[in-house]
Amino acid sequence: MDPSRLYSVRMRASENESHENGGKHISGGELLSTYSDLRISVNTLLEKALNHSRGKPDFLQIQCEIVNQPIKIVNPLTVHTNEVTTVEEGHELVRNLLEKTGVPKAIIEKAYQQIPEYSVRGAILIDIHTGERVDQRLDKGVRVSKMDWQTRNFKKWATSKAVPYNPRLKEALILATKVCNHKSTIAELCWSDDPDYITGYVASKNIGYQRITQLKHYGNESGCRIFFVDTLSDLHTYISYLEEQPILVQWEEDHDTRVD
Known part of the structure; x- marks a missing residue:
């Protein structure tokens, strides 16, 4: 490419x-x-x-x-898969991981209380200091755009990590890598609205991309995508980065770090 x-x-x-x-x-x-x-x-x-x-x-x-625009090259987040046996166990792990990223416990619980109210196509932005939604995009949300990962490089990464070549994982990891590359992003929480896919993740710079095998029940079409953000001096600039900054994910083994 x-x-x-x-x-x-x-x-x-x-x-x-x-x-x-x-x-x-x-x-x-x-x-x-x-x-x-x-x-x-x-x-x-x-x-x-x-x-x-x-x-x-x-x-x-x-x-x-x-x-x-100039294209920014970024290294992918490290990936870890967490096997859980129930949805409840999965969400307990979500809470623990979000705390590790720096999101206060009270803000996590406030976000969970509000999740049923959200029915948006994109992501919502939640301030980690207040727990309030700050994007003001109503049911549209923020759609992260202009990003990709060359197939050859992704397959090389997947082989090195003993990860099956999975287009769904590739797509999600690209997005999480772009989102977490910005200094204002503290963490991302996501699970799909696909009724046949129940795996979700928590991602951040310090814990990497943490897959969780059960975050909803099969048949459930409700998804979630929350970006927990530090107080933003310029919200417009942050959203512009998410929507407009071109990003190419590229794995370079010398720059790779592993998260326990």
């Missing part, structure tokens, strides 16, 4: 009209692509939209645009 000329390729799909008109979110996706690979990239996202367990979309949008 030639980073001197890349295109941002984004997909979103919904059922019963577009997201803006109240449609049910089905799927979304992000890729960075060379011009020569645009057809492959578009088809990859099209297949994802048309073959999703949340349903069949009747609104589908794929957008391509040239990336004009």
